[in-house]
Amino acid sequence: MQPFTITLTPRLYETDVMGHINNASIAAWFEVVRVRFLESLVDGGPAHGKNWTLASVHIDFRGETFYGEDVIASITEAKVGRTSLTLDCAMAQGERQTVEGRAVMVQWDPETRKPCAVDETLREKISGLG
Amino acid sequence: MQPFTITLTPRLYETDVMGHINNASIAAWFEVVRVRFLESLVDGGPAHGKNWTLASVHIDFRGETFYGEDVIASITEAKVGRTSLTLDCAMAQGERQTVEGRAVMVQWDPETRKPCAVDETLREKISGLG
Amino acid sequence: MQPFTITLTPRLYETDVMGHINNASIAAWFEVVRVRFLESLVDGGPAHGKNWTLASVHIDFRGETFYGEDVIASITEAKVGRTSLTLDCAMAQGERQTVEGRAVMVQWDPETRKPCAVDETLREKISGLG
Amino acid sequence: MQPFTITLTPRLYETDVMGHINNASIAAWFEVVRVRFLESLVDGGPAHGKNWTLASVHIDFRGETFYGEDVIASITEAKVGRTSLTLDCAMAQGERQTVEGRAVMVQWDPETRKPCAVDETLREKISGLG
Numbered sequence: 001m002q003p004f005t006i007t008l009t010p011r012l013y014e015t016d017v018m019g020h021i022n023n024a025s026i027a028a029w030f031e032v033v034r035v036r037f038l039e040s041l042v043d044g045g046p047a048h049g050k051n052w053t054l055a056s057v058h059i060d061f062r063g064e065t066f067y068g069e070d071v072i073a074s075i076t077e078a079k080v081g082r083t084s085l086t087l088d089c090a091m092a093q094g095e096r097q098t099v100e101g102r103a104v105m106v107q108w109d110p111e112t113r114k115p116c117a118v119d120e121t122l123r124e125k126i127s128g129l130g
Numbered sequence: 131m132q133p134f135t136i137t138l139t140p141r142l143y144e145t146d147v148m149g150h151i152n153n154a155s156i157a158a159w160f161e162v163v164r165v166r167f168l169e170s171l172v173d174g175g176p177a178h179g180k181n182w183t184l185a186s187v188h189i190d191f192r193g194e195t196f197y198g199e200d201v202i203a204s205i206t207e208a209k210v211g212r213t214s215l216t217l218d219c220a221m222a223q224g225e226r227q228t229v230e231g232r233a234v235m236v237q238w239d240p241e242t243r244k245p246c247a248v249d250e251t252l253r254e255k256i257s258g259l260g
Numbered sequence: 261m262q263p264f265t266i267t268l269t270p271r272l273y274e275t276d277v278m279g280h281i282n283n284a285s286i287a288a289w290f291e292v293v294r295v296r297f298l299e300s301l302v303d304g305g306p307a308h309g310k311n312w313t314l315a316s317v318h319i320d321f322r323g324e325t326f327y328g329e330d331v332i333a334s335i336t337e338a339k340v341g342r343t344s345l346t347l348d349c350a351m352a353q354g355e356r357q358t359v360e361g362r363a364v365m366v367q368w369d370p371e372t373r374k375p376c377a378v379d380e381t382l383r384e385k386i387s388g389l390g
Numbered sequence: 391m392q393p394f395t396i397t398l399t400p401r402l403y404e405t406d407v408m409g410h411i412n413n414a415s416i417a418a419w420f421e422v423v424r425v426r427f428l429e430s431l432v433d434g435g436p437a438h439g440k441n442w443t444l445a446s447v448h449i450d451f452r453g454e455t456f457y458g459e460d461v462i463a464s465i466t467e468a469k470v471g472r473t474s475l476t477l478d479c480a481m482a483q484g485e486r487q488t489v490e491g492r493a494v495m496v497q498w499d500p501e502t503r504k505p506c507a508v509d510e511t512l513r514e515k516i517s518g519l520g
Binding site: 148152153154155157158161183184185186187188189190191194240243 | 321
């Protein structure tokens with residue numbers, strides 16, 4: 001698929017005493033790009049992000065991320081299951097890749113707090129991304 | 131009043147590239163001590179913290195806070211108004227005072243999202259603190 | 261002065277169980293706009309933000325901030341002292357003002373970790389803002 | 391090995407609009423337990439946590455984590471490689487398991503910002519944990 005891409009400007013408070021962006025901030029950025037990707041696919045936008053919950057996340061830190069240079073964060077692959085969605089993510093600062101990640105999200109009924117089948121319209125949109 | 135005190139162990143991700151605890155983490159700690167103070171006064175505990183919203187916060191940074199030493203955070207003064215509560219806070223690492231702060235909180239009806247009169251039982255408890 | 265303005269898109273993890281953006285995230289956003297303002301005034305950019313420390317911060321929460329709508333955050337006033345800088349901040353979602361704040365920052369020698377006189381070039385630039 | 395265990399009290403700002411603890415806060419807690427585990431093994435304590443960097447992290451969210459109940463976070467397994475350390479983590483609220491995770495950390499020379507061989511004393515201590 002054509003990667004879905006956003007730009008994140010590192011914030012001073014996201015650094016830590018080791019002089020780089022802390023790993024917990026990167027886990028948080030991964031949420032940002034996941035949610036924006038989902039919102040880009042759904043009419044009615046923002047609220048939709050709330051109907052997914054995270055089943056698992058994996059992050060490989062390929063290089064340090066530093067304050068002072070924008071981060072390009074992309075969803076590079078999206079696969080739909082019955083109730084779940086697997087999203088691959090990459091982040092880079094300039095030519096340097098910093099992060100590779102994979103998240104499994106589950107469509108979620110906010111009333112019952114249980115997984116439910118992925119919405120058919122969304123499934124078609126994601127399948128259509130190639 | 132007798133200060134209400136909790137101990138916070140600084141976390142690595144709460145530091146920043148300047149080598150100390152970031153100011154936003156300290157604003158977050160102030161919330162922690164405020165909420166625990168309120169929960170200590172109310173039967174039924176945790177949920178109660180949700181019925182207050184923050185009207186204003188002021189923080190004076192008296193000295194840097196560092197990773198590696200526990201922080202003693204206290205509510206040193208509490209004053210009740212009709213719908214509000216003013217809480218004074220102090221934080222220290224060992225003998226060194228690091229933070230003085232004041233927060234004005236408003237009792238809040240979660241349905242209407244509007245201020246409401248401070249609960250009478252709570253008012254008496256806070257007045258009783260002296 | 262002409263306000264210095266940035267746009268912040270609220271992030272899902274910046275919300276809390278009360279259904280709005282948590283106050284600690286807003287304290288963090290205030291740091292973002294302060295640092296970007298300083299960086300906009302100084303050649304050589306990002307690193308400069310590290311040469312300031314926060315002496316005090318005051319935030320008035322004028323209204324709740326919600327997920328799903330961009331926040332316009334501005335530095336509306338800047339006053340230079342001998343070693344310090346006072347910055348006024350406003351945030352809004354659409355027509356609705358959400359936050360007013362004031363921060364006092366101190367120019368800071370990272371070696372000695374002590375305040376030092378505000379850099380002359382910066383002083384002139386800030387005075388020139390009107 | 392005998393699990394290394396700490397207790398974390400969820401904080402209000404760690405919740406999100408979905409009514410549970412946000413996944414990025416859980417990634418941050420995983421750092422807390424990793425670093426405390428390392429500090430427990432090393433004389434001279436806190437500073438040591440800075441000599442490790444994170445190569446990868448995997449988190450399975452087995453159940454939601456809620457505000458209002460303490461979380462028991464444990465390192466359940468530790469394996470040493472030449473330059474790396476693999477740590478398994480579990481978190482629970484009462485009887486309910488909420489999180490399983492694995493982190494690979496790399497011993498790191500803060501001067502060169504490169505991996506280096508795991509300190510021999512630490513290697514022996516970890517091997518001795520069984």
